[in-house]
Amino acid sequence: MGGFEGGDEGGFWDEDAVANLIKEQHRKKKSQKRVSIETENSIYRIEDDPLLSIVPQTCRVFTIEGCEDISLEANAIYRAYKALMDYTCDSDIEEFFYNHKIVITDYNPDKNTQNFLLLVKELCNLALSNEELQQIQESVV
Numbered sequence: 001m002g003g004f005e006g007g008d009e010g011g012f013w014d015e016d017a018v019a020n021l022i023k024e025q026h027r028k029k030k031s032q033k034r035v036s037i038e039t040e041n042s043i044y045r046i047e048d049d050p051l052l053s054i055v056p057q058t059c060r061v062f063t064i065e066g067c068e069d070i071s072l073e074a075n076a077i078y079r080a081y082k083a084l085m086d087y088t089c090d091s092d093i094e095e096f097f098y099n100h101k102i103v104i105t106d107y108n109p110d111k112n113t114q115n116f117l118l119l120v121k122e123l124c125n126l127a128l129s130n131e132e133l134q135q136i137q138e139s140v141v
Contacts, residue, residue: 046115053103066104076109079140
């Protein structure tokens with residue numbers, strides 16, 4: 001037990017509780033992926049991943065280019081989009097994708113889905129935690 005010299009003048013600190021609190025704060029900081037969005041000619045992508053981009057284009061439906069050999073319903077990114085819509089009930093997401101499409105240069109369901117969710121969270125100003133995004137990703141991949 002730690003405390004102040006001179007007795008019970010200000011209370012005591014449980015050293016183990018303080019150490020555990022510091023460990024928990026460091027764990028949370030490490031688990032939060034910092035999103036740095038690169039914009040070039042209004043194309044959005046995560047800086048360290050050129051495999052997935054969000055590109056301006058008027059679309060009638062959610063559009064993914066670069067995965068022609070995978071049906072839309074089987075595509076993990078499309079399933080993440082549907083899960084995100086179901087989870088948030090946010091029509092702004094749907095509206096955003098009437099004016100943007102997804103372009104994939106290399107289909108990697110785990111990485112593409114994670115970066116898709118991070119981009120949409122930032123671009124649509126969604127108030128979702130990283131844990132919520134992880135739950136959505138795990139439900140579709």
